Amino acid sequence: MSIWKKDSHIYTELLEVEKHIGKALKSRQSTLTKGVEGLLEAGGKRVRPALVLLSGQFGEYDRKKLMPLAAGVEILHMATLVHDDIIDDADIRRGAPTIQAKWGKDMAVFTGDFLLTRAFSLITQNVELESMHKLSNVLKAICEGEIDQYEARFDLDTSVGDYLKRIARKTALLFTASCRLGAEQSHCTPRNAFNLRHYGQNLGMAFQIKDDLLDFSDDQEVLGKPSLADFANGIFTLPIIYLARKEKYRSKLVDIINSGEFLPEELLNIKNWVHESGAIEYTKALAKRYMDRALNNLSALPPIPARDSMEHLAMELRERDY
């Protein structure tokens, strides 16, 4: 939660969210508890709960109602990560061993299910019917998006449009939903609700584009997981999509993919091509467009401290290096 340390108010609120999360995830099942504790210790930026709480300040701030919602969206996010790691065969996340690496895919399936059910429990007890309906649709879209992504693996014909649709479902939707939940609880004006949702949407897009860019970073420490992991799993993000549009690089990529294995020197080559080809700049430019839209949405909101925090968040994510 280091990105929030300069913002003492939201930082304090997020510590409260942590307590709600911990309480919701208590279980008599000891292995489950260990797995969950490991997840909690590995931390995370807690962006989604922050968005819930911050969005909730544009009308009447109902802290009591917002806390479980904030905890719920973070647990939902954790559930998708745990299940994602099964699919990616991932061993490390946030610098710590994944549930599936430590206890096996089997444990990870039911741990993720446990997290999902706890998230639903927290959220359904605290929202209006209509909000629950919309959130269900978000979850449906996330599942569909994950399957889309899975099916599109190793497809060098993935277009920029395909990619953007994919990350919209995978990431941006939940950012939007987090902002919506907060806005709705606060009963703010429709105009504010609109700008909050769109801030969430645009921020989510920028966030995921930059996050995917991290996969090409040299710094495994920064990343918390090995680099080019997405590529190795056949998840082609913007830099690769950009490369694949240039014949010079495409044929080399085809060879590597067809070889069936990804040797360290090949992955290093890909990293170099991504750097020398302009792919990084292209990707950063697209991230900036979404970020600028997010900041635009913010400028249409009343100048309250929560807006400053949201701007601060956008800045932090923008500077996030990669």
Place this chain on the structure above:
Amino acid sequence: MSIWKKDSHIYTELLEVEKHIGKALKSRQSTLTKGVEGLLEAGGKRVRPALVLLSGQFGEYDRKKLMPLAAGVEILHMATLVHDDIIDDADIRRGAPTIQAKWGKDMAVFTGDFLLTRAFSLITQNVELESMHKLSNVLKAICEGEIDQYEARFDLDTSVGDYLKRIARKTALLFTASCRLGAEQSHCTPRNAFNLRHYGQNLGMAFQIKDDLLDFSDDQEVLGKPSLADFANGIFTLPIIYLARKEKYRSKLVDIINSGEFLPEELLNIKNWVHESGAIEYTKALAKRYMDRALNNLSALPPIPARDSMEHLAMELRERDY
């Protein structure tokens, strides 16, 4: 749904539930749709939705509210089956290839998640807060139970008590919850609600004990999946627990388990031991005790057609051979 064919009223109602299920599981994602269609075609007894609808007839029958709940519990059940099959590495269920066998564990993870989210969506939109809270606890217990079961694999010291606790979580709880949902919607008397819930609980226990017994059946067709699959996966049920308490058989079981592989002739031996040792009779006797309790609960309910259907269901499950 053949067990319901003689009961035209509930059979018709269950056809309506099928429509609700189909509608809830529509998706633009084509592979997901194929997977889900396969699940629906493979069928199933639809016991849980039947319990919702039948329990709902002991007060005011609110069909409109009960339909989505009935569909929801069946989809929840389907979700647990899909995820179970990942863990069991199962290839066949209800005579059809499992999602994980056909498309891989990865697809099965997210298909199960999709089912979970649709189930929650259907249920939360149609129950009181308190019901939702109880159902969440049921789901929590199911996940914890699955992990317990996973951890207790290949443990010949599993006691009868351990086993009963495990199936209570894994199966009986959802039967109880199905009855409770129906009873609550109908606003029936507390006494009737009590007997309905306990009927569900006892029926669920009897059902699972008999279902586990099927694993020792000769008839793969009856089973819809290969026999002794539980044993091969290290899930030790009553017949094995019974065998393991007799030194003569225990040492042979230890040898087989330690060998690390289960040859067909060894599995055949185990089947024979289960038959010759009295394990089958022991197991059937325990199933009968729960079944008698269930019938007792029924006798305390008013003699309406729904009660006849519930009695009919108990009879069908009792005769289920094994």
